[in-house]
Amino acid sequence: MYEQLIHDLMHGNIKALARCITLIENEAAVSEKLLQSIQINNQIPVIGITGPPGSGKSTLTDALIGEIIKEKKKVAVLCIDPSSPFHYGALLGDRIRMRDWYLHPNVYIRSLAARGALGGLHVQTIAITDILKAANFDLIIIETVGVGQNEIDIARLADITVVVLVPESGDDIQTMKNGLMEIANLFVMNKCDRPGAEKVIYFLQQNLHSVHKNIPVIKAIAIQKEGISEINENINSLLRSPSPSKQIDLLKEKAYQLLVAQKIRRIDKTRLSQELETALKQPGFNLYRFVKIFNKEK
Amino acid sequence: MYEQLIHDLMHGNIKALARCITLIENEAAVSEKLLQSIQINNQIPVIGITGPPGSGKSTLTDALIGEIIKEKKKVAVLCIDPSSPFHYGALLGDRIRMRDWYLHPNVYIRSLAARGALGGLHVQTIAITDILKAANFDLIIIETVGVGQNEIDIARLADITVVVLVPESGDDIQTMKNGLMEIANLFVMNKCDRPGAEKVIYFLQQNLHSVHKNIPVIKAIAIQKEGISEINENINSLLRSPSPSKQIDLLKEKAYQLLVAQKIRRIDKTRLSQELETALKQPGFNLYRFVKIFNKEK
Numbered sequence: 001m002y003e004q005l006i007h008d009l010m011h012g013n014i015k016a017l018a019r020c021i022t023l024i025e026n027e028a029a030v031s032e033k034l035l036q037s038i039q040i041n042n043q044i045p046v047i048g049i050t051g052p053p054g055s056g057k058s059t060l061t062d063a064l065i066g067e068i069i070k071e072k073k074k075v076a077v078l079c080i081d082p083s084s085p086f087h088y089g090a091l092l093g094d095r096i097r098m099r100d101w102y103l104h105p106n107v108y109i110r111s112l113a114a115r116g117a118l119g120g121l122h123v124q125t126i127a128i129t130d131i132l133k134a135a136n137f138d139l140i141i142i143e144t145v146g147v148g149q150n151e152i153d154i155a156r157l158a159d160i161t162v163v164v165l166v167p168e169s170g171d172d173i174q175t176m177k178n179g180l181m182e183i184a185n186l187f188v189m190n191k192c193d194r195p196g197a198e199k200v201i202y203f204l205q206q207n208l209h210s211v212h213k214n215i216p217v218i219k220a221i222a223i224q225k226e227g228i229s230e231i232n233e234n235i236n237s238l239l240r241s242p243s244p245s246k247q248i249d250l251l252k253e254k255a256y257q258l259l260v261a262q263k264i265r266r267i268d269k270t271r272l273s274q275e276l277e278t279a280l281k282q283p284g285f286n287l288y289r290f291v292k293i294f295n296k297e298k
Numbered sequence: 299m300y301e302q303l304i305h306d307l308m309h310g311n312i313k314a315l316a317r318c319i320t321l322i323e324n325e326a327a328v329s330e331k332l333l334q335s336i337q338i339n340n341q342i343p344v345i346g347i348t349g350p351p352g353s354g355k356s357t358l359t360d361a362l363i364g365e366i367i368k369e370k371k372k373v374a375v376l377c378i379d380p381s382s383p384f385h386y387g388a389l390l391g392d393r394i395r396m397r398d399w400y401l402h403p404n405v406y407i408r409s410l411a412a413r414g415a416l417g418g419l420h421v422q423t424i425a426i427t428d429i430l431k432a433a434n435f436d437l438i439i440i441e442t443v444g445v446g447q448n449e450i451d452i453a454r455l456a457d458i459t460v461v462v463l464v465p466e467s468g469d470d471i472q473t474m475k476n477g478l479m480e481i482a483n484l485f486v487m488n489k490c491d492r493p494g495a496e497k498v499i500y501f502l503q504q505n506l507h508s509v510h511k512n513i514p515v516i517k518a519i520a521i522q523k524e525g526i527s528e529i530n531e532n533i534n535s536l537l538r539s540p541s542p543s544k545q546i547d548l549l550k551e552k553a554y555q556l557l558v559a560q561k562i563r564r565i566d567k568t569r570l571s572q573e574l575e576t577a578l579k580q581p582g583f584n585l586y587r588f589v590k591i592f593n594k595e596k
Contacts, residue, residue, distance in 0.1 A: 035586040130585070251578070251585065252571050258589040259570065263561045272557065273550050280549070287428070287549060288333040291556040 002030065006037055012074070012136035014108060021110055024127045035127055038134040042247065045239050046129060046140045048158030050183070055164045056190045060222035060231075061143050065101050067232040072106075073138035079111035080125060080144050108137070123261040126157060126254050157250065160185045160238050162231070165204070167196035181208065184215055186234055188227070192219040300328065304335055310372070310434035312406060319408060322425045333425055336432040340545065343537050344427060344438045346456030348481070353462045354488045358520040358529075359441050363399050365530040370404075371436035377409035378423060378442050406435070421559040424455060424552050455548065458483045458536050460529070463502070465494035479506065482513055484532050486525070490517040 008016030024031040049064075051057050061077060068075045101107040112124065125142070132140045142158055163184040189201050201217055208215055216234055220227030272294060279290050306314030322329045347362075349355050359375060366373045399405040410422065423440070430438050440456055461482040487499050499515055506513055514532055518525030570592060577588050 032586065032590075036584055036590065038584075039582075040584065248575070248578070252574055254585060255570055255574050255589055255592075256565065256567065258586065259565055259593060260562055262589065262593050263565070264558055267554065267557055267561070269554065272553055276550055276553050277546070280546070284337075286334055286336075286338065287552060288330065288556065291553055291560065292330075292334065294553070295557060295560050 002034060002037070006034070009131070009135050010039065017108065017131065017135045018110070020131050021128050024124060024131065025112070027124075031127070035130065038131070040130045040133045042133065042251070044133045044137060044140060045160065045242075046142060046158045047235060048161040048183075049141060049143045049164060050161060051164030051188075051190075052166075052169050055166045055169060056222050057143055057164050060164055060188065060190060060220065060228070061141060062101070063222050063225050063228040064141070064232060065107055066225070067228055068139060069101075069104065069106050074106045074108075074136065075139045075141060076108040076132045076135070076137045077101075077110070077141045077143065078125070078128060078132070079109070080142065108132075108135075123257055126257060129157065157254070159242065159246070159250075160235060162186045162188060162235070164188045164190050165200065166191045167194045167200050169200065181211060181213060181215070185238055186231070187215060187217040188231060189217060189219050190222050192227070193221055300332060300335070304332070307429070307433050308337065315406065315429065315433045316408070318429050319426050322422060322429065323410070325422075329425070333428060336429070338428045338431045340431065340549070342431045342435060342438060343458065343540075344440060344456045345533060346459040346481075347439060347441045347462060348459060349462030349486075349488075350464075350467050353464045353467060354520050355441055355462050358462055358486065358488060358518065358526070359439060360399070361520050361523050361526040362439070362530060363405055364523070365526055366437060367399075367402065367404050372404045372406075372434065373437045373439060374406040374430045374433070374435045375399075375408070375439045375441065376423070376426060376430070377407070378440065406430075406433075421555055424555060427455065455552070457540065457544070457548075458533060460484045460486060460533070462486045462488050463498065464489045465492045465498050467498065479509060479511060479513070483536055484529070485513060485515040486529055487515060487517050488520050490525070491519055 005016050005019065009020050020034060023034060049057050049061055058079070065075060065077065102109055110128075112128065129140060129142065161183045163186070165187060166189070187204060189197055189204075191197070192201075197219070201219070204217060208217075218227055218230050218234060220231060222228065275294060276290065279285055303314050303317065307318050318332060321332060347355050347359055356377070363373060363375065400407055408426075410426065427438060427440065459481045461484070463485060464487070485502060487495055487502075489495070490499075495517070499517070502515060506515075516525055516528050516532060518529060520526065573592060574588065577583055
């Protein structure tokens with residue numbers, strides 16, 4: 001039964017792809033087997049697009065898709081941005097209509113719901129990205145909101161990370177500058193016609209200079225498609241000089257995350273809960289002693 | 299050697315407390331033993347103060363400390379807000395000087411650096427909160443920025459969570475309303491003299507009403523100490539009606555997090571890395587099969 005699904009997936013069948021992703025999202029028992037059976041093409045580049053809420057990541061991704069399909073490339077977009085309009089379905093239908101690419105044969109867009117589980121979102125994102133890497137795309141885009149550590153971790157899964165800023169994100173740059181600079185291969189100052197843009201760019205470039213980093217900062221107005229072809233050219237140029245050691249580091253990081261997820265899944269929460277309730281009744285209960293004993297017992 | 303440290307800690311010695319926290323922060327081998335040896339008083343209430351960056355959490359915490367020490371209570375404050383001024387040391391020294399309580403004998407303030415490790419920050423926060431619960435305080439405040447899932451998880455560790463908003467956070471309310479409403483026991487509309495405050499309060503109350511939640515929304519101007527005594531009264535009133543089932547749920551959650559952290563610590567990253575490099579050389583390498591075999595082997 002799944003042989004047909006895997007065959008269809010690897011031949012670029014969109015229905016099969018959608019079904020595989022849903023299987024993984026629902027953490028169906030079959031998803032692990034599925035992932036063990038497919039051929040993952042690690043040569044397919046992953047572009048991370050991240051930035052604070054309201055920086056226009058979705059609009060920029062939209063415009064960038066236009067550039068990519070001009071090059072006759074097939075592109076998959078994964079949205080894991082909780083502030084992205086693609087998460088609100090009917091609620092924000094008008095904003096969804098902005099994205100014209102849903103029906104384009106060379107574009108596949110999927111949004112993922114954020115999960116509360118420890119490492120849950122992260123491991124699912126790894127798995128779904130790998131499904132996309134088995135599905136005959138030329139390029140994968142992951143769109144995330146750049147706030148928490150989780151999102152920074154996701155950005156680290158990308159071969160190239162584009163950090164989108166707006167003139168208003170001056171404060172964010174100060175707050176998050178270490179995290180941002182660590183992950184960014186390209187900065188985009190979106191909505192660059194707004195007041196303060198030059199000041200923030202200057203501030204950003206000064207910061208980059210002080211840590212001896214040479215990262216391009218591109219001005220754009222995504223809603224007017226301004227600066228988009230320059231962004232695409234910069235991405236292509238970065239992709240032409242891939243770093244093999246980053247590829248291996250990425251696989252190591254993924255392997256570690258998958259292993260962590262497996263270990264977490266094996267924890268028997270019911271037994272933990274029952275034994276804790278019993279232990280609580282004993283005098284001098286200490287949580288740390290309890291956990292140590294529980295972990296040894298098994 | 300550590301018997302003296304534990305004795306001093308439990309008698310409210312601030313130097314011993316600071317040293318214990320540093321031991322845990324550095325994940326010294328001794329920290330686990332330390333935690334297994336102390337008496338943790340789970341009756342000491344933990345107040346979480348959270349909200350988006352720029353909502354004035356630190357100023358509000360500052361003002362609240364003033365109210366608490368008026369009641370002759372001893373209070374410990376844990377800042378795990380990466381946007382908090384307390385993280386920048388000399389860089390933002392002027393903002394630090396705002397907090398007058400550093401030298402007050404009944405106030406202990408400690409800021410924690412955010413950690414990148416999966417679950418790292420979380421488990422350290424659990425451990426440090428427990429150290430504070432062994433150190434003779436009447437009240438513990440945890441100040442976190444309410445953006446990512448991690449921070450929401452930390453807020454769940456509190457007995458009572460105060461969510462601080464500003465008129466500008468209208469959008470945040472829409473984006474994060476589910477998460478916020480799940481954790482909040484009290485809302486504070488800070489900087490309520492700014493335009494738009496009434497509108498956002500109305501919107502928030504409508505949302506609360508629609509999910510049948512009766513959570514107080516208090517107006518404040520923290521910088522002018524306005525509304526602070528009302529916040530303190532509301533906290534005290536909430537603390538007078540504790541929920542025993544929440545206490546047990548909290549312990550279960552903590553036990554689970556500690557167990558996860560122990561399992562993660564046991565992963566041999568060096569061996570994982572070495573075996574991955576070998577496996578990569580084999581034709582038809584599949585990451586998911588590799589991880590499965592690695593996990594079984596051990």
